[in-house]
Amino acid sequence: MPVKLSIPEPEELLPVAGVKLGTACASIKKPGRRDLLVVELAKGSRVSGVFTKNRFCAAPVLLCREHLEAGKGIRALVVNTGNANAGTGEEGLRRARQTCRELASLLGCEESQILPFSTGVILEPLPVDKIVAGLPSCISNLSETNWFDAAEAIMTTDIQPKALSRQIAIDGRKVTVTGIAKGSGMIHPNMATMLGFVAFDARVSQKQLDELVLDAANASFNRITVDGDTSTNDSFMLISSGDSPEISGEAFGKLKAAVIEVSVFLAQAIVRDGEGATKFMSITVEKGGDESECAKIAYSIAHSPLVKTAFFASDPNLGRILAAIGYAGVDLDVNCIEVYLDDVLVAEKGGRAVSYREEDGARVMKQEEITVRVVLNRGMAATTVWTCDFSYDYVKINADYRS
Amino acid sequence: MPVKLSIPEPEELLPVAGVKLGTACASIKKPGRRDLLVVELAKGSRVSGVFTKNRFCAAPVLLCREHLEAGKGIRALVVNTGNANAGTGEEGLRRARQTCRELASLLGCEESQILPFSTGVILEPLPVDKIVAGLPSCISNLSETNWFDAAEAIMTTDIQPKALSRQIAIDGRKVTVTGIAKGSGMIHPNMATMLGFVAFDARVSQKQLDELVLDAANASFNRITVDGDTSTNDSFMLISSGDSPEISGEAFGKLKAAVIEVSVFLAQAIVRDGEGATKFMSITVEKGGDESECAKIAYSIAHSPLVKTAFFASDPNLGRILAAIGYAGVDLDVNCIEVYLDDVLVAEKGGRAVSYREEDGARVMKQEEITVRVVLNRGMAATTVWTCDFSYDYVKINADYRS
Numbered sequence: 043m044p045v046k047l048s049i050p051e052p053e054e055l056l057p058v059a060g061v062k063l064g065t066a067c068a069s070i071k072k073p074g075r076r077d078l079l080v081v082e083l084a085k086g087s088r089v090s091g092v093f094t095k096n097r098f099c100a101a102p103v104l105l106c107r108e109h110l111e112a113g114k115g116i117r118a119l120v121v122n123t124g125n126a127n128a129g130t131g132e133e134g135l136r137r138a139r140q141t142c143r144e145l146a147s148l149l150g151c152e153e154s155q156i157l158p159f160s161t162g163v164i165l166e167p168l169p170v171d172k173i174v175a176g177l178p179s180c181i182s183n184l185s186e187t188n189w190f191d192a193a194e195a196i197m198t199t200d201i202q203p204k205a206l207s208r209q210i211a212i213d214g215r216k217v218t219v220t221g222i223a224k225g226s227g228m229i230h231p232n233m234a235t236m237l238g239f240v241a242f243d244a245r246v247s248q249k250q251l252d253e254l255v256l257d258a259a260n261a262s263f264n265r266i267t268v269d270g271d272t273s274t275n276d277s278f279m280l281i282s283s284g285d286s287p288e289i290s291g292e293a294f295g296k297l298k299a300a301v302i303e304v305s306v307f308l309a310q311a312i313v314r315d316g317e318g319a320t321k322f323m324s325i326t327v328e329k330g331g332d333e334s335e336c337a338k339i340a341y342s343i344a345h346s347p348l349v350k351t352a353f354f355a356s357d358p359n360l361g362r363i364l365a366a367i368g369y370a371g372v373d374l375d376v377n378c379i380e381v382y383l384d385d386v387l388v389a390e391k392g393g394r395a396v397s398y399r400e401e402d403g404a405r406v407m408k409q410e411e412i413t414v415r416v417v418l419n420r421g422m423a424a425t426t427v428w429t430c431d432f433s434y435d436y437v438k439i440n441a442d443y444r445s
Numbered sequence: 446m447p448v449k450l451s452i453p454e455p456e457e458l459l460p461v462a463g464v465k466l467g468t469a470c471a472s473i474k475k476p477g478r479r480d481l482l483v484v485e486l487a488k489g490s491r492v493s494g495v496f497t498k499n500r501f502c503a504a505p506v507l508l509c510r511e512h513l514e515a516g517k518g519i520r521a522l523v524v525n526t527g528n529a530n531a532g533t534g535e536e537g538l539r540r541a542r543q544t545c546r547e548l549a550s551l552l553g554c555e556e557s558q559i560l561p562f563s564t565g566v567i568l569e570p571l572p573v574d575k576i577v578a579g580l581p582s583c584i585s586n587l588s589e590t591n592w593f594d595a596a597e598a599i600m601t602t603d604i605q606p607k608a609l610s611r612q613i614a615i616d617g618r619k620v621t622v623t624g625i626a627k628g629s630g631m632i633h634p635n636m637a638t639m640l641g642f643v644a645f646d647a648r649v650s651q652k653q654l655d656e657l658v659l660d661a662a663n664a665s666f667n668r669i670t671v672d673g674d675t676s677t678n679d680s681f682m683l684i685s686s687g688d689s690p691e692i693s694g695e696a697f698g699k700l701k702a703a704v705i706e707v708s709v710f711l712a713q714a715i716v717r718d719g720e721g722a723t724k725f726m727s728i729t730v731e732k733g734g735d736e737s738e739c740a741k742i743a744y745s746i747a748h749s750p751l752v753k754t755a756f757f758a759s760d761p762n763l764g765r766i767l768a769a770i771g772y773a774g775v776d777l778d779v780n781c782i783e784v785y786l787d788d789v790l791v792a793e794k795g796g797r798a799v800s801y802r803e804e805d806g807a808r809v810m811k812q813e814e815i816t817v818r819v820v821l822n823r824g825m826a827a828t829t830v831w832t833c834d835f836s837y838d839y840v841k842i843n844a845d846y847r848s
């Protein structure tokens with residue numbers, strides 16, 4: 043079960059003016075399950091996105107980049123689950139284009155005003171006929187209040203839908219930020235098999251939006267890892283809609299904080315619902331020379347199967363954490379490092395802390411949420427990444443996924 | 446069970462002139478189990494070694510480096526299992542020194558002529574009193590024919606002892622190369638929780654030996670990975686003993702080939718006995734621009750938990766292999782790449798090969814030994830790494846290890 047992640051109530055997910063969502067059961071994943079989503083954007087909406095850095099990036103990622111560059115204004119997003127349309131070559135690109143063309147024709151816009159997204163099995167042909175057949179049904183139920191259904195429609199191995207809304211007041215006007223995300227395996231920085239969509243009904247310039255999507259991704263989706271695998275399809279899209287005047291200055295800072303809050307919630311939700319996860323771990327590396335070395339060490343810990351299985355077993359096997367610090371590829375004096383499990387100092391001066399008692403470590407390891415804090419004592423930089431443990435169920439889920 | 450790895454017959458392990466081995470049950474790991482090994486070397490033997498690059502390297506690794514640099518000639522090695530003496534700070538170093546001092550006094554040599562090795566749990570104090578108490582028993586059974594017992598004495602989570610002998614004729618003289626190794630988890634290039642000891646009864650110069658140990662490590666122990674974790678204690682030692690004249694030229698080439706053959710066997714044996722392994726995989730990347738990019742791609746595939754669980758499930762989920770190639774951090778044109786499972790072409794031109802049939806992939810995936818071959822078509826470099834799959838038992842073994 044997901045670690046401390048509650049299912050949102052549909053009425054908690056607040057409409058964003060200018061953003062309508064419609065879903066369908068198109069039998070792509072399996073019959074009777076929502077697996078297709080169309081998000082229609084009011085004219086004049088702005089969209090910006092960041093995508094996977096995987097060289098085998100999927101056909102829809104290539105098309106998204108192409109359509110965003112075309113600059114004609116995005117009018118709709120279309121998302122299917124059950125098939126990633128990745129590793130599908132020219133034919134995959136053709137099928138993604140066909141999806142965009144059909145939706146454009148239904149909505150009365152141009153093909154390049156559609157952004158397509160796919161998630162699911164890789165290297166299988168996209169069932170484009172089923173997608174095209176499902177589009178009218180999506181359009182017929184387009185509504186600003188369908189965020190919960192949308193969150194469900196994009197799930198793959200996710201156990202729970204992931205969604206959050208925040209409202210802030212800007213210049214006396216209520217602004218809503220609502221987002222949904224999916225992903226529970228193949229999760230790694232640089233956007234591993236995750237899709238995230240966050241929209242707000244306030245107008246910002248394209249330049250501001252382009253910066254904001256990067257800042258939000260770096261604070262959230264680029265800080266999570268489940269298994270170190272970076273997927274072919276990851277995409278995080280930020281949507282600015284509505285007809286407010288363009289905001290800037292302090293008001294923009296307030297909006298940015300809300301967008302980051304929603305993005306961090308969604309990113310952490312992916313880890314909490316990580317395949318087979320039973321524990322949520324924050325790995326913080328502090329007082330480093332620069333952020334890059336902090337990140338190297340944090341990911342070295344977060345990716346270690348030995349560390350992750352020890353957390354699954356609630357075993358304070360601190361040696362595995364120290365070993366992971368040691369092989370992170372950072373030239374360290376290990377005698378200067380302190381390591382904490384929550385508030386418990388476990389290691390210092392190159393070995394176990396004199397004050398450390400095994401029962402204190404065992405107490406922390408039994409918790410569902412644990413912070414590993416590594417203090418390098420050689421600078422002022424810091425970073426945090428979030429990950430989960432490695433359980434029998436991780437193997438089970440990934441050994442059975444296609445069957 | 447280990448993948449296609451038979452237990453050596455004790456009599457297949459041939460004595461190396463000048464190398465005597467003695468073991469004891471010292472109750473370090475558990476009562477009644479061989480867990481202590483002394484290897485005594487005839488005067489004039491030469492030793493060279495390579496060690497872990499982990500910054501949290503263990504006390505015995507620090508001492509080995511110090512004693513090899515002292516240059517007084519090595520007279521004995523002492524190896525304990527059950528405790529790694531790593532992350533133990535100053536006190537760990539003191540205990541490792543005490544072990545060396547006691548053995549030196551028993552053998553009548555200097556402390557700096559002893560090399561200590563430890564493997565097992567990290568961050569626990571070394572039970573030096575038990576080790577010291579066991580040394581006389583090791584010495585009392587020193588014999589050139591104890592290689593099998595020695596291989597058993599250094600095991601941790603290993604299911605099977607790992608050992609091999611080869612004999613070659615050099616200048617009309619028989620030369621024996623015999624080696625033992627241990628390790629089954631925390632295995633990664635740069636010598637992860639593995640110990641390897643290979644000895645031959647032929648005399649080479651110290652310079653030749655120093656080069657040979659690097660060449661042998663790079664061809665063997667630096668090409669294996671079980672879980673990507675690099676340990677604190679890994680050491681690979683090469684021993685030249687006996688009283689032959691120093692060999693060189695063609696004869697040295699012959700010796701080198703035999704040393705590499707034994708080292709590769711031992712390294713592969715570690716993967717075949719990898720924690721929870723059910724499959725042995727060779728990942729070969731060919732026609733790359735340089736060896737470094739080939740290795741990046743090979744390790745990206747070999748480390749992917751998604752690839753490893755798919756192999757466990759015998760599922761030809763080729764998309765996961767393509768994804769791992771794509772995120773290896775190499776700037777590739779994916780349309781030029783071919784991917785083979787054994788002899789079956791599975792992907793080309795950025796997608797599934799037209800000729801590929803799922804039943805061909807399924808047939809290969811059912812095998813216990815599988816070669817993944819990636820052809821980059823952009824140069825002449827190539828590399829191979831060996832790894833195993835990722836099973837329920839990997840999680841079980843590592844979640845239970847300390848209990």
